[in-house]
Amino acid sequence: MNATIAAREPQTLVRFVTRAYARFLLVGFALLPAYLIAYLYFFQNPALKFEDHLFHEIAIAAATLEGLFVAYVTWQCYRSSGEPLLRWLTLGFLGFVLIYALHGIFTGMAHHNMWLFLLYGPASRFAMSALLLAGLLSYNHPPDSTAKRSDPRGWLAWIALFVVVDLAVAWVAYSPIAGSLAVRLSMEGGAMILSALNVAALMLRRIRTPLMVIYGISITSFALASLAFILGRPWNHMWWLAHAIFAAGFFLLSYGVVQAFHTTRSFSNIYSQEELMARLAEATARTESALQELQRTNEKLKHLAATDPLTGAANRRQFIERVEAEIGRVRHGGTTFSLLALDLDNFKAINDAYGHLAGDEVLREFVHKCLDAIRPYDGVARVGGEEFMVLLPQAGLDKALAIGERIRSSVAGSAFNAGSGKPGEVTVSVGGSQFGRDGNTIDTILRVADERLYSAKHLGRNRVVIA
Missing domain, CATH: 1.20.1070 (Rhopdopsin 7-helix transmembrane proteins)
Known part of the structure; x- marks a missing residue:
């Protein structure tokens, strides 16, 4: 502290002397x-x-x-x-x-x-x-x-x-x-x-x-x-x-x-030089604050543009961009990846019985269940009303099956809040595909995952189909 004060004293003295000299x-x-x-x-x-x-x-x-x-x-x-x-x-x-x-x-x-x-x-x-x-x-x-x-x-x-x-x-x-x-x-x-x-x-x-x-x-x-x-x-x-x-x-x-x-x-x-410097400092501070606020706003807008406003999961556009990035990584020597297509079973019955607000709450809880079941670097996206996709980087079908089962059992074993806080039973059907094994384009692997999802539905729902 004393060193700081001592360092400032000569500067104050020089400032005083130079001002007096300028006036002289x-x-x-x-x-x-x-x-x-x-x-x-x-x-x-x-x-x-x-x-x-x-x-x-x-x-x-x-x-x-x-x-x-x-x-x-x-x-x-x-x-x-x-x-x-x-x-x-x-x-x-x-x-x-x-x-x-x-x-x-x-x-x-x-x-x-x-x-x-x-x-x-x-x-x-x-x-x-x-x-x-x-x-x-x-x-x-x-x-x-x-x-x-x-x-x-x-x-x-x-x-x-x-x-x-x-x-x-x-x-x-x-x-x-x-x-x-x-x-x-x-x-x-x-x-x-x-x-x-x-x-x-x-x-x-x-x-x-x-x-x-x-x-x-x-x-x-x-x-x-x-x-x-x-x-x-x-x-x-x-x-x-x-x-x-x-x-x-x-x-x-x-x-x-x-x-x-x-x-x-x-x-x-x-303005004098001191006033100009003070005004410049104020303008710089205002500009920096405005830039920070603009950056926060842009980040917020970017987040809003990439996420589903109801559940907070990624939206379809963001999901497609991530899948395309994974395809590029694999083509440059990276390991393969897999997709999971998920659809809540009999979701229309929940909306009809309890109302759309209850259905929205079920969707939000479902996303939380998925996030808890997947790995930190996996991604969940809402691509339709009750339809979701999960991206699994560096994972083959065996890993996709394990994660799909973890999601399915977590959802089936939980009671979801429905109308008036009443618990309701929810299940999910899952279909999976692997890049390279099931196709080399994004359209192909998405279609294969959807087809296997529909197979899970036809086989009685509440199951995972990867082949």
Whole structure:
């Protein structure tokens, strides 16, 4: 017992250490952009710039197309699962695209109206972070109804709102307050605060499913991207780093959406490795139990198909199969075998006098008498109403005669229960045949055994005839 406990302790310790290490790696990965931000902030000249409008326009166009694709995939997941989180994610991606696209379109205006070019970036990030926070707050809420999922009016209303935001940003860009630092900082700082609240809520609610871990790392990237945008200046290295950080978070979040699409279509119900192993173990146990039950059922059905339901003896089909197997054994060098054909004498009189229920009880008792009289490897089969056959492997007619007499005397010397428990006298007539001596086919030896059975009947019943 102590050895077992000692063997388990290192495994528990290793499990704890590896879990802590995995969480440390996740936190380190999530905070990686912070190291890059600190490096540029403390060790790079903020006046260094890389101003390339074409490159910026291509990057924004690629981000817009990516955003539209991810919004579509997220929407498909939402239509399937109805998960509110996916609805808000779809709106977050869609809102970001419809606002952020103008940031690329107005790149050429950077020298004419800097704010018309610049303000659409923080506006898109602010809108997206607000919608993602709403999504997290709806985590694990009941799914939306099918009608709500398919109703286009709600989506059109949000698209109209995003267009209004675009117009509002344009109005601010041409207004006297556009040059105020507070305008840009309020949107970029608001996006950073909302993203930070998103991460805090995720941690406080202890949401640790695999896709929500990806979600948390992505939101952390969005918060750090907003911080980099606040610290950076248009076209300098910090500004470009902010774009790269945001893109990395966006791509990571889109990866989570695609994973949801290819699995459960739900952002909540993706299982961790431990959950998958537990579910696999449960499914395996259920499968094994089902297979065992199926095996038991098949065995039961096989038994029912091979036995007579009244007496429990083999039925005619099973008996024929066993005789054919014996013939094959003999033809491959085995010793001969014999058959006994048995028929209860005057059985109709028992049914007429006591009823069929009493007759059924007599048949059951008769089978028990036969089983007691034959060898363990012999077989009894019911082939008709009161007609039975006994297969005697590795037995000639002399052995068949001895076993037939044992059955006959056992039956004749016993009192069978008849109607109302009254004892009745029962006798049996027996005919026997031997394979090879009386025929080399199953039909022949069966016919010979029947003929000798009828001879026993004609000779006065209650006897065994084997020649």
